[in-house]
Amino acid sequence: MTANTNQASGQVIGGHRYSLEQDGSRADRWILNFGPQHPATHTTLRLVLILDGERIVDCVPDIGYLHSGFEKMAEVHDINQYVTVTDRMNYLSPAMNNLAWHGAWEKLFGIELTPRCKVIRTIVGELARIQDHLVCVGAAALDLGAYTPFLYLFEDREIIYDLLEEISGARYMNSYTRLGGLLRDINPEWPDHVRAFLRRAPGTLSDSEALLLRNRIFIERLRGIGYISAQDAIDWSITGPAARASGVLRDLRKDEPYLCFEENWDGRGAGPVDFKVPVSDMGDCYGRFVVRLEEIRQSLHIIEQLVENIPPGPVNSPADEKINLPDKAEVWGSIEGLIHHFELVMWNRGWQPPIGEAYGAVESPNGELGFYVVSSGGRTAYRARLRPPSLINYQCFADLIRGHQISDVVAVLGSLNIIAAELDR
């Protein structure tokens, strides 16, 4: 790899030689490496900023510092093993990645989930969305100097971690879904704990909002910064809250409904979950910030409806489909159960997916999170592609930041919520 040269003649920026002389030989132009180890980049992002005083003349994002070959790993790990890798993509909302990964495979297999499984998955997904937005909002405030709301919001996030730990056994990397079902059923007390969270969360939100939305410094740091028009957002393939803050009406939960967002999800005529999609026309960092705060409220409303009547029944697909591991009692108590278990865990046996491809997408906290999975009939994916909302939302960054001040970099980065592990995979 070519090293960066810091001579006056030019600098190698992400493979391009950028010369200050070519740029009109302005003596006050200078180059700043932002990251990869800057705390405001949250993980390892590198931006090369070409500055005129404090004004950004140009910006070259250089990514790939966290590339770990996640997509290649899908070709050697089986469908249920790989869910642990998906946790590590967007680590702020791991449960959402789990849903997307197994959702895509269930589309490929043609598996219909049980109503109980759908409800639990939807609740977990919305908890993950709240978790992600809490970090995004809190950290954005922290980057701009507001420390207290960050702590308020993180306290609530901690409770969500406790809730997810209770059902999955893992605090951070839940790996809660399995093909055609879940790792295990929820415990009977869990809905009560969720209700307790639902009671306290609105208070925290209004506390934080009172600290931020009437704070003149905060608003002036965000208003008019990093403006994206609706047309640009679509053209740049931006999805999720970032697009909705620009006035793009698109939410996969409404447009391509899945799980409990679908009509008749339980097979007995249940309607889709009721919620509103917050959309703003502001298009700037403040708009994205407000949309995320409102989405937290809507997610709380979704959970409120679902947690009251979780349908009884199994969480896994029926045993005769040979998709999920059978109960331990069945494995030790019956020869059919033992063979069923054996068939699934042996490396040369396992599932027999149809040969083909499927694209399954969910509305993740940052936008459309999709998996394009290709199966050649084996127990591992032939190819798995993650459609990373972070990568695609980040493309427009250089255009957004041009002309802004250097201190706006953290505001824009925080509002787009770029997760480097998902960005680089």
Next chain:
Amino acid sequence: MAQDANSIRDIRVGVPGPLGSGGVRGIVVPADRPYGSWHPAIQALEDRFGRTFDPFPLVVNKRGPCDQVCIKVAPDQLLEVMRFLKDDLRCRFDLLADLTCVDYLYFPNGADRYGVTYTLASTRLRHRLWVKCFVNDPEPAVPSVTSIWRGANWQEREVWDMFGVRFEGHPDLRRILLWEGFGSHPLRKDYPPQGLGERASYEILGPESA
């Protein structure tokens, strides 16, 4: 054009297809076209280009063909078809949701090697279409769609990085996740998951080189 406007309304308020939850929602499939191989955009394409496009479902599973419809387009026609799909009132695929590639080297009955796959979505009509463009060694290349959707930029760079498929006309086709000196394209099927020993050749930086 009045007819086009009518068909748009049909798509938005139509009855959901049998599977309901799939990629295309609310599309009424004509009784004489098999499910999983029809899409309103196909009719528009066939009217415009005067040939059949043979749409097929991405997968046929035990519940039948899925509602994710895919068409194949030759590289020399790609730009024309894509531009039409974006602009036509019956298609309006204004969002390039995903751009990726699959290496079909060891795939059962895989005829061509690289299948560059475009997932198109419409923010207005709420439907999707998959477009595949197959290319082969030794010089796999497809035209770049960055002139149609700016969002294709980094995704095309990633496909070039990982598969070595060139995108003709891309404004800035550099590697994106790996560095320029990296010799291979690791998501190709003939690249081993363990790597080719690149790690061994890395220069070790000591405190003096910081």
